[in-house]
Amino acid sequence: MSVLRDAATFADWMVAVPPELRAGLNWPQVGSVILRDDGREPRARHAHNRQLLVAVVERWRPDSELVVRLRSGLGGWVQVAVKVQPRPGGSLIEVRSEPLTASARLRYTGTSRGRAEERCAQVAENLIALATVDEPED
Numbered sequence: 846m847s848v849l850r851d852a853a854t855f856a857d858w859m860v861a862v863p864p865e866l867r868a869g870l871n872w873p874q875v876g877s878v879i880l881r882d883d884g885r886e887p888r889a890r891h892a893h894n895r896q897l898l899v900a901v902v903e904r905w906r907p908d909s910e911l912v913v914r915l916r917s918g919l920g921g922w923v924q925v926a927v928k929v930q931p932r933p934g935g936s937l938i939e940v941r942s943e944p945l946t947a948s949a950r951l952r953y954t955g956t957s958r959g960r961a962e963e964r965c966a967q968v969a970e971n972l973i974a975l976a977t978v979d980e981p982e983d
Contacts, residue, residue: 846929848975849911855879855900858971859915859925860964862899873911877902914945921949927968938972940965 848854852868862879869877879900903924904912912926922945930937942965944950953961 846907846909848972849873849927849929850907852879854975858968858975859900860967860971862915866899873902873905875902875905879913915942917944917946917949921946921951923949925965925968927972936976938969940968940972 848858850873852866852872855868856862856864856866863881865882867880867882869879871877872879878898880897881899898916900913900915902911903914904910904926909930910926910928912924915923915925917923923942924945925940925942928939930939942961944953
């Protein structure tokens with residue numbers, strides 16, 4: 846879960862997001878956001894720009910789950926849920942996604958559903974790779 850807690854790794858484990866991101870100060874608490882980093886410092890009432898919004902945390906359970914609403918490539922929204930279940934010798938990671946808007950639902954029909962499932966598998970693989978990078982090899 847430490848990888849999920851670290852906002853700096855979001856672009857490393859989430860698939861299809863821009864590499865230059867900036868997280869809200871309270872990441873990953875409910876309502877915190879990930880924004881595209883446009884190089885400018887946010888100021889006053891313009892600190893939250895909807896056009897730069899990449900993800901919003903909908904649910905956070907520090908011991909088991911992170912659910913984010915993620916902006917889809919065509920402007921729609923997808924809910925991505927990451928559940929981590931401790932097991933002897935490691936953890937089981939389950940990633941699932943569901944379209945939330947009409948434009949996102951259109952991308953989840955037919956053969957596109959298979960690509961969405963492949964992306965969920967890639968997210969899980971990325972999380973495993975990041976979580977095991979610091980473990981010593983036997």
